[in-house]
Amino acid sequence: MNQTFQNLDYEKQNRIINAALQEFAENGFEKASTNRIVKTAKIGKGMLFYYFQNKEELFYYLINYSLNLANTKLLEQVDKKEPDFIERLKQIAQSKTEFHLNHPNVLNFLGNLFLTGTLEIPVHFKKRYQEMMNSRISLLYEGIDTNLFRKDIDTEKAFKLIKWSIDGYQNELIAHLKNQNLTMINYDTYWEEFYELLDILKTLYYKKEEEQE
Amino acid sequence: MNQTFQNLDYEKQNRIINAALQEFAENGFEKASTNRIVKTAKIGKGMLFYYFQNKEELFYYLINYSLNLANTKLLEQVDKKEPDFIERLKQIAQSKTEFHLNHPNVLNFLGNLFLTGTLEIPVHFKKRYQEMMNSRISLLYEGIDTNLFRKDIDTEKAFKLIKWSIDGYQNELIAHLKNQNLTMINYDTYWEEFYELLDILKTLYYKKEEEQE
């Protein structure tokens, strides 16, 4: 990658990165078009290949960029000392939402990385991706107080069920917001609705208060 | 569509339909390649345009085919008289699984129909799709006995939470099975696991037996 690219003003740099992330996320490496990238990024064709040697180098740059971002902005924002599973999930949801607002294409790009395209991805990237996924799992389960859960239901299964419920809510929310003007949305009401949901999950899966030790 | 296509032996007809469904599902109308379709369907290029006038006619044929299939094989298999929400969901899951095994690309194709491609889809197709989606919703909620549910939790929210939990399980299952040899799988054990999950959901969301009226 050319040093010039790093010296670009933030806005332009971001336009290029986002356009490329989106194109690769939607089409995979092979079918992604550099022509479309420069078009949506609103730069000349020459510039892309001035900043990056070729399509491949751009792709690898984006992997690195995305992994770094996910590690610093997604994983490090959550307090692993919170022992309440649902509270932990709340924090994860919040950091994920913020991440998604600031970097809308990164998670899509990372998610589709390995299921498309004939380009062989270097092992060190695969390794880093695996490490990140493992971190996300331990972020979810490490140091959780299982005592909060009601005893008549397998805790492992409760973990998963709660996770799926929250994912379901978030997916529905995303689908619902997709057609809206993003600047007009009042996010607070959605957060309130979300917190309500978390309370319901607590009454479902946790011991009743009088049972707490 | 040429009559000859209908007279094709079942296997060949299916090869073509599936190849096309997959290609359109993955790439949308514009980016879908008729070359790739004939290649995966293992027919000559000329045949595709002998059976169908052009790419567009093929696409519309697939929409019609998919909508018909979904209506007959997906919606009509569920007993709307079952008043137990979770039992209803069990039936829906079963018919959906069977459908997915027999027609692996149809639901993907229908799902991606409207979110990609510049081709304008005729209104009557949009209408039929909407009707199908509405049918799926009423299939889920119509005639459900809300009395089974515990009183301290909003029933509407319980509906959604249960649905999301089941969807989450199914998604995980699909992701897990993706890398496996499909013929080697013992589905019975997965169904047992699934039934266990449904029991858990009942203990979570339904009244205790002694509370039933």
Add this chain to the structure above:
DNA sequence: GCTAAATTCGACCAATGTGGTCTAATTGTA
């Protein structure tokens, strides 16, 4: 203001892929 370097652009390139056609071969049928 002058000059040289850094940056930008898009016309251009050969190569490949596009939807679609057409001919010649094969198969089925009587």
Add this chain to the structure above:
DNA sequence: TACAATTAGACCACATTGGTCGAATTTAGC
């Protein structure tokens, strides 16, 4: 044998591909 139905893929004009390059513009130092 003869005629029609069916098949495959070479072929078409055109669009798109990843990538290059020279000329134009902007920037920086003097």
